Amino acid sequence: MPDAKPEAMIGRSVRRLEDPALIRGQGRFLDDLSLPGQTHAAFLRSPVAHGRIRRIDTETARTLPGVRAVLTLADLRPVLTADRLPLQFRSATLPTGITPFVLNEGEVVYVGETIALVVADSRAIAEDAAALIDLDIEELDPVADCRDALDEAGPRVYAGRADNVFSRFRQAYGDADAGFAAAAHRLSLSLKQHRGGAHPIEGRGVVASFDRFADQLTVWSSTQLAHEARGFLVELLGRDENGVRVVTPDVGGGFGAKYLFYPEEIAVAAASLLTGLPIKWVEDRREHFLAAIQERDQYWDFEAAVDADGRLLAVRGRMVSDAGAYVPQGINLAYNASTAFPGPYVLPAYDLDVFVTATNKVPTIPVRGAGYPEGTFAMERLLDAIARELGLDRAEVRRRNLVPGEAMPYRTPMASRSGSAILYDSGDFPAIFAQALERIDYAGFEARRAAAAEEGRTLGIGIACGIKGTGRGPYESGLVRIGKSGRVSVYTGAMPMGQGLKTALAQITADQLGVAPDQITVICGDTGTIPLGLGGFASRQTVTAGSSVHQAAAVVRRKVLTVASELLEAPEGDLELVNGEVRVKGTDRAITLKAVAEVVSGVPGYALPKGAEPGLEGQDPFLPTGLTYGMAAHAVEAEVDTGTGNVKLLRYVVVNDCGRAINPMLVEGQIVGGVVHGIGNALFEWMGYDDRAQPITTTLAEYLLPTCTEIPPIEVHLVEYPSPLNPLGVKGVGEAGTVPAAAAIISAVEDALREPGIRLGEVPLSPHRLYQIMRDCGRSA
Amino acid sequence: MDDTIAVALRVNGRTFQGRCEPRTHLADFLRHELGLTGTHVGCEHGVCGACTVLVDGRAVRGCLMLAAQADGAEVRTVEGLAAADGTLHPLQAAFVEAHALQCGFCTPGILMTLVEVLNDTPDADEAEMREALSGNLCRCTGYQNIVKAALTAAKAVSGVRGA
Numbered sequence: 047m048p049d050a051k052p053e054a055m056i057g058r059s060v061r062r063l064e065d066p067a068l069i070r071g072q073g074r075f076l077d078d079l080s081l082p083g084q085t086h087a088a089f090l091r092s093p094v095a096h097g098r099i100r101r102i103d104t105e106t107a108r109t110l111p112g113v114r115a116v117l118t119l120a121d122l123r124p125v126l127t128a129d130r131l132p133l134q135f136r137s138a139t140l141p142t143g144i145t146p147f148v149l150n151e152g153e154v155v156y157v158g159e160t161i162a163l164v165v166a167d168s169r170a171i172a173e174d175a176a177a178l179i180d181l182d183i184e185e186l187d188p189v190a191d192c193r194d195a196l197d198e199a200g201p202r203v204y205a206g207r208a209d210n211v212f213s214r215f216r217q218a219y220g221d222a223d224a225g226f227a228a229a230a231h232r233l234s235l236s237l238k239q240h241r242g243g244a245h246p247i248e249g250r251g252v253v254a255s256f257d258r259f260a261d262q263l264t265v266w267s268s269t270q271l272a273h274e275a276r277g278f279l280v281e282l283l284g285r286d287e288n289g290v291r292v293v294t295p296d297v298g299g300g301f302g303a304k305y306l307f308y309p310e311e312i313a314v315a316a317a318s319l320l321t322g323l324p325i326k327w328v329e330d331r332r333e334h335f336l337a338a339i340q341e342r343d344q345y346w347d348f349e350a351a352v353d354a355d356g357r358l359l360a361v362r363g364r365m366v367s368d369a370g371a372y373v374p375q376g377i378n379l380a381y382n383a384s385t386a387f388p389g390p391y392v393l394p395a396y397d398l399d400v401f402v403t404a405t406n407k408v409p410t411i412p413v414r415g416a417g418y419p420e421g422t423f424a425m426e427r428l429l430d431a432i433a434r435e436l437g438l439d440r441a442e443v444r445r446r447n448l449v450p451g452e453a454m455p456y457r458t459p460m461a462s463r464s465g466s467a468i469l470y471d472s473g474d475f476p477a478i479f480a481q482a483l484e485r486i487d488y489a490g491f492e493a494r495r496a497a498a499a500e501e502g503r504t505l506g507i508g509i510a511c512g513i514k515g516t517g518r519g520p521y522e523s524g525l526v527r528i529g530k531s532g533r534v535s536v537y538t539g540a541m542p543m544g545q546g547l548k549t550a551l552a553q554i555t556a557d558q559l560g561v562a563p564d565q566i567t568v569i570c571g572d573t574g575t576i577p578l579g580l581g582g583f584a585s586r587q588t589v590t591a592g593s594s595v596h597q598a599a600a601v602v603r604r605k606v607l608t609v610a611s612e613l614l615e616a617p618e619g620d621l622e623l624v625n626g627e628v629r630v631k632g633t634d635r636a637i638t639l640k641a642v643a644e645v646v647s648g649v650p651g652y653a654l655p656k657g658a659e660p661g662l663e664g665q666d667p668f669l670p671t672g673l674t675y676g677m678a679a680h681a682v683e684a685e686v687d688t689g690t691g692n693v694k695l696l697r698y699v700v701v702n703d704c705g706r707a708i709n710p711m712l713v714e715g716q717i718v719g720g721v722v723h724g725i726g727n728a729l730f731e732w733m734g735y736d737d738r739a740q741p742i743t744t745t746l747a748e749y750l751l752p753t754c755t756e757i758p759p760i761e762v763h764l765v766e767y768p769s770p771l772n773p774l775g776v777k778g779v780g781e782a783g784t785v786p787a788a789a790a791i792i793s794a795v796e797d798a799l800r801e802p803g804i805r806l807g808e809v810p811l812s813p814h815r816l817y818q819i820m821r822d823c824g825r826s827a
Numbered sequence: 828m829d830d831t832i833a834v835a836l837r838v839n840g841r842t843f844q845g846r847c848e849p850r851t852h853l854a855d856f857l858r859h860e861l862g863l864t865g866t867h868v869g870c871e872h873g874v875c876g877a878c879t880v881l882v883d884g885r886a887v888r889g890c891l892m893l894a895a896q897a898d899g900a901e902v903r904t905v906e907g908l909a910a911a912d913g914t915l916h917p918l919q920a921a922f923v924e925a926h927a928l929q930c931g932f933c934t935p936g937i938l939m940t941l942v943e944v945l946n947d948t949p950d951a952d953e954a955e956m957r958e959a960l961s962g963n964l965c966r967c968t969g970y971q972n973i974v975k976a977a978l979t980a981a982k983a984v985s986g987v988r989g990a
């Protein structure tokens with residue numbers, strides 16, 4: 047650990063390095079890039095959820111003035127090594143033939159699937175031309191619902207498939223049957239969860255430019271995975287790493303939607319290679335609704351065995367997850383949800399039969415939270431049900447089931463996808479939970495409820511706990527260099543999308559090298575500056591890139607000290623790094639980092655100082671041995687309008703273990719943003735499809751994101767149980783706020799409606815839907 | 828086949844002349860004809876507010892107004908917020924201080940919306956401020972710090988006025 051000096055940057059709410067440009071409108075987002083001679087792309091997409099293409103006639107489209115090319119898969123094939131994208135997370139257990147096509151020329155399987163690409167002088171012309179392509183398609187029966195997908199007699203997502211199950215697995219441990227045999231109580235639950243889309247305000251986008259002189263293809267992409275994208279390009283275009291560079295500009299939010307390499311990206315890159323034109327494609331919102339990944343339906347049907355005191359004995363059941371039409375990445379979403387179910391609680395036996403089913407809809411991969419919100423929702427609905435069944439207080443039921451503080455670190459019987467045991471590394475779950483109850487004054491709620499009832503208002507309080515595995519490996523790259531200019535630079539494959547990652551990495555570096563964070567340049571997601579990287583997902587970057595950069599900076603620090611000791615003729619132990627110089631403590635003898643860098647860059651013909659290596663550069667990748675888990679307890683008060691079904695959130699409390707906070711201001715920002723994403727999932731965000739799997743919510747007027755007026759005051763209380771699993775002691779927080787949010791909110795709404803005895807087991811709960819439920823219960827006011 | 832039209836307007840105090848197709852909306856015109864890429868486009872159907880600019884002092888959605896309609900108008904964009912010497916507008920300063928931006932993509936539209944609010948109702952309370960911001964989407968921040976920054980800036984601005 048770096049010395050905790052008073053001037054340490056780690057732990058301080060340093061103002062962001064990202065802001066000076068962004069706040070003036072000088073950010074550089076993908077669509078701000080304009081290359082000389084740049085052309086624009088638009089895609090022809092499938093208008094039906096399932097169909098067979100008979101003919102694609104591009105002739106009229108080609109003749110439109112301003113059109114440079116109209117390309118189908120057949121046209122791109124000369125520069126492609128395969129028609130389909132490779133599976134992102136290689137797996138031996140998944141069937142083949144389930145990944146997306148670059149462009150589809152045969153059987154289309156969801157509305158919005160890419161069929162042809164138009165390149166034109168303007169986006170408007172490209173769209174006009176795409177509309178002129180004559181597409182003859184025979185419509186086939188679609189699978190519109192993942193439960194229907196299991197119907198043997200129903201249609202298949204692809205013609206010729208034996209069934210619609212991409213994968214079926216069991217998440218099981220312990221002796222569930224014994225648990226049920228010993229049960230004092232049995233409960234069964236049936237839950238329906240829907241999460242909707244990612245919806246960063248900036249959509250996806252890509253610019254590809256092939257430079258024949260340099261024999262290099264440069265691809266700028268608004269992505270969460272620059273190096274992975276390069277890997278796909280290398281593979282699909284049959285080039286090597288020297289001939290492909292991926293550069294990531296400022297990214298206007300990702301939330302999971304950009305953690306995938308998409309057909310549009312390879313199609314635009316291939317088209318640039320083929321035509322020699324610089325080509326830009328920028329996703330519009332409608333395309334985001336149609337063709338960016340979503341996280342959609344999960345149906346959980348399970349029963350639980352509980353002892354006389356309300357302690358969990360066993361859970362068994364079935365979960366059906368809607369994967370959409372392709373598996374571009376893997377089955378991690380369903381897998382995460384299944385392992386997230388026990389959460390911070392002790393569950394002795396568990397047996398969940400999981401179906402990852404195909405439907406004729408856009409594929410699903412993780413959106414912020416990545417399956418954890420669904421698993422958490424299922425567990426928290428169960429705990430509320432147990433409280434009701436046994437006549438116990440909801441908080442008491444949770445207290446009795448939480449992993450006790452003294453049991454930490456707690457090894458669950460489950461394994462993560464990498465095969466390593468799921469181990470909760472640090473924290474005190476009951477203490478975190480108790481703090482949340484205290485902060486919201488749980489004990490005083492009944493009095494508040496009664497007072498509100500006097501005024502004719504109906505209040506409820508909801509509580510939920512969640513944990514999120516963060517800092518997923520196997521590594522993230524980090525390289526620190528002090529150049530001859532004296533500038534400190536940090537390079538990483540980690541990908542900021544708004545988190546303030548550059549600031550955090552600069553703070554970490556600053557503490558090693560004794561320079562102010564704003565004197566450090568951080569370059570992320572440019573394959574031309576660092577060879578490897580994995581990118582932004584799973585709340586991982588402060589843990590993985592943070593630790594790698596920390597270790598890399600320590601390497602550079604050691605090199606600096608070696609050389610400076612020689613130059614200043616003082617032992618290393620007497621030296622300190624402050625204000626961009628190395629100083630002999632307690633004297634005014636010093637040498638600047640710039641001077642040290644100059645010396646080790648060498649003078650032709652002269653030796654370097656003793657012990658010095660050329661250059662001031664360091665890399666020492668941190669390899670995590672497992673995920674680090676931070677626990678969050680949420681408590682929320684809500685008011686329900688029993689006449690309209692409207693839910694108003696009054697107050698929201700979060701207590702979150704973030705490990706060591708590098709920058710508390712940024713941590714809080716991540717958590718509040720995450721909570722609001724969860725509020726959207728709980729009350730608003732519904733991606734609708736009709737029974738032909740035709741999307742019916744394709745504008746932000748139909749699909750509602752939370753706005754400012756729906757958000758209550760959100761109080762965040764950070765607690766710091768350092769993780770023993772990384773040198774900084776940090777835990778990820780990018781998704782933490784989202785994980786228990788929907789569970790807490792639905793708990794509050796159900797509590798408000800405890801008198802009519804309403805049971806809630808679904809999200810999102812729009813006013814309309816809640817009104818229906820109340821009406822069906824026959825008690826609507 | 829030149830069916831473009833001429834558009835002349837003042838943006839941030841400078842006169843610009845440009846040509847565009849009649850169907851070009853103001854946000855695209857600012858971004859791609861004039862190179863003022865600070866104004867962003869998030870939905871192009873009038874919901875997200877990322878494209879908000881001031882036209883003759885009123886906040887408008889740049890994606891719902893044709894460039895041609897702005898002919899002869901006085902437009903203000905995020906690039907024109909800071910003073911000529913680079914000093915940040917009180918709103919910009921408050922946003923940085925309160926961590927009211929994460930990815931920053933929604934920020935220009937929110938700032939321009941708030942310029943109008945601060946002009947019209949600098950004494951807006953929190954509920955009014957939230958109402959005023961309800962036409963702008965932000966997926967990152969959860970809005971809390973945006974509201975905080977807006978109230979701080981409002982106070983700063985009315986303090987200056989009151990003095």
Ligand code: FES
Nearest residue numbers: 869870871876890
């Ligand atoms: S881009 Fe204009 S409101 Fe969204």
Ligand code: FES
Nearest residue numbers: 929930933965967
């Ligand atoms: S800061 Fe990212 S959308 Fe608002």
